[in-house]
Amino acid sequence: MSFFFSIYFMIIDYSLMFEFNVISINSSCVVMSILLDWMSLLFMSFVLFISSMVIFYSEDYMMGDLNMDRFIMLVFMFVLSMMLLIISPNLISILLGWDGLGLVSYCLVIYYQNFKSFNAGMITALSNRIGDVALLMSIAWMLNYGSWNYIYYLDYMKEDYVMILISFLVVLAGMTKSAQIPFSAWLPAAMAAPTPVSSLVHSSTLVTAGVYLLIRFNFCFSNLLMMILLFISSMTMFMAGLGANYEYDLKKIIALSTLSQLGLMMSILSLGEYMLAFFHLLTHALFKALLFMCAGCMIHNLGNHQDIRFMGGLINKLPLTSCFFIISNLSLCGLPFLSGFYSKDLILEISSMSYLNLYIYLVFFLSTGLTVCYTFRLVYYSLVGDFNYNSNYLLSDSSFYMLSGMMGLIFMVIFGGSLLIWIMFPSPYFICLSLFMKLLTLLVTLMGAWIGYQFSKFSLFFSLKSKSFFGSSLFFSSMWNMSFISTFGVNFYPIYLGGLVYKSFDNGWSEYLGSQNIYLNIKSLSIFSQILFNNSLKIFLLMVVIWVSVLMIYLF
Incomplete structure (x- = not known):
């Protein structure tokens, strides 16, 4: 309705x-x-x-x-x-x-x-x-x-x-x-x-x-705010795409993919094309929901293992889930004529037509290439490569509810983009580009797919042989140390400064001038008073003797 x-x-x-x-x-x-x-x-x-x-x-x-x-x-x-x-x-x-x-x-x-x-x-x-x-x-x-x-x-x-x-x-x-x-x-x-x-x-x-x-x-x-947002979102898009290529957790790869697509939506929004951002938001919702459902099905079957290095060859064991997974992945890459293609290709062609500087243009196309790259790496590790799970396994596409939920989405993943573009843009965008620029999106997609396939074959070999490669992969997979900065970066220094303040103020001069020192002075005075009161008779007699002796000195 x-x-x-x-x-x-x-x-x-x-x-x-x-x-x-x-x-x-x-x-x-x-x-x-x-x-x-x-x-x-x-x-x-x-x-x-x-x-x-x-x-x-x-x-x-x-x-x-x-x-x-x-x-x-x-x-x-x-x-x-x-x-x-x-x-x-x-x-x-x-x-x-x-x-x-x-x-x-x-x-x-x-x-x-x-x-x-x-x-x-x-x-x-x-x-x-x-x-x-x-x-x-x-x-x-x-x-x-x-x-x-x-x-x-x-x-x-x-x-x-x-x-x-x-x-x-x-x-x-x-x-x-x-x-x-x-x-x-x-x-x-x-x-x-x-x-x-x-x-x-x-x-x-x-x-x-x-x-x-x-x-x-x-x-x-304002234009300034749009420019700041464009810079931040394009950096997010690139960072997430790069990080996903070094990640081994199935769900985290798809999460970083979402982050990359959010960066794309934000950046096209900050270029003034809010309708395109909304269009990509809707098409992305369809294939990303299905992608996570397929991932959940795989994790469920593999005894809650999320590491893609444990997977491999699942296309033989879970054929229907693997089909859904591949279709939604190809939709994410922008393969013609799935739902992701309509929004993603349109975004890249609009950016090709706009007066943009080289940085933004490069980041847009590099991020698209990286998307295809990590997608094909994920497909290679989980569906195509060697099966690396336990020998006593039981994998099957037997779950009725899970398959029904995925089946409901698959039709929208395939036909949703064309349906939406007819509804949302009754008068279509007039794209006027040269042949090379028109084919550039497709070229970047194919190039990314090839690099992703090669990278997934050789990355493990390099990481074992080369320490510098391993170090760089650690930096990229940690999202440029963002998680470290977000936790230790925001709580280490306040806690450290708090410790200094506690040491110098609470246990320092305020303590000396304040309660502790007053307490010590009163305590020493009360101890002295106590000594006087305990020996009052002796002191009285001593004072009498001193008084008599002083009197005798002055009289004689």
Whole structure:
């Protein structure tokens, strides 16, 4: 229904807005607003479709779990928070959905209660708190306009100082939620959550919330802010693509792939093409959800092993899952005419047509090449190479619920892109490029595939032979030491300085001039008084003797 309504609203160019007045303070009304336009309805339909498939898939994946009902309720709350965020044109109601996503994601990341999950949950929650605080500050600044319905002020308040400040805070919030540099460390760490949750988080809910917010706010961004965002997002895209080529954890490779695609969405958004960013957001949601589902199926069959070096030859053991996995991977690479191709190819061709400098152009195409590279490396390790698991294995495509959930998505992965491009762009983009530039995207894709295949064959050999290669791979796979900086970088120095302050102030001069020294003085005085009181008779008689002797001296 949501999908068909969105098509209808788009055709007749129609929007609906509902407002419920909650409270009015000094003529500023706190209202609960609901905006139903083609964008929110279309995104909502995608979120509902993917989440229904994921919950269906969870029936089998989480089978045997003692807290199955609690898990399903948490996922439901997660989706509900996302819905609230999508339909809100009001910053206060957006904050409800935004914080709901943050809190429920923490509960889901620490679902398997162990030390690693708790650490991952903490870095996820604390990174997202920065964005929450930025949103709270933008709510406080928006009080200047007398209403929190940001949708009214975006365009004509663009040059206003308050709106510039709000747009800066909103970009900061979007960067934390969508894990751009320097907040990237939480995204691979959040893989500690169960795989159905990862599928939901990385396709259409948590990480896309930041991009969606920026798509809604894009009209009020200044050129300087756009340029800063473009630089940061392009660096994120490149860093994630490079890191995924050195990673061996199946889920982390797909998580870094999400990070790379988020960088792509942000960078095309900061070039002013917000419709293209939204289009890629939707197509990416489809194949990324399926990719995680296939990964969960493999992990489930291999006794919860996530290292791709344990896998290999799975195409013979899990043919249907492997087919889904390969199709969604090819869609991610942008193979013609799968859903990922329509958005990715269009983005690269638009960037080829634009007046961009060499750095941005190179980063766009290099990142695309790296995407294909790590994808083919992953396929080689998991599906094609030698089978490296235990000899007493039992692998099969037997799970009805899991396959049904994946089957529901596979048709959209294949046909979704063409369907969306017909709906969203009724008058198509006019692409005018030379033959070489037109074929450049395809050339980069093929080149990346070849490099990925060669790299996966020889990387292990090099890492054993060459220490420098091993060192560089360690640096790249740790996301340029981002996770180290995000943990030790932000808590080592404050704790160290706190220790110095404690030593010099609390145990130093303030202690000497303050309570401890006063206590010691009073104690020594009271000890002296005690000695006097205990020997009062002796002292009295001694004083009498001294007095008599002094008297005798003065008399004679």
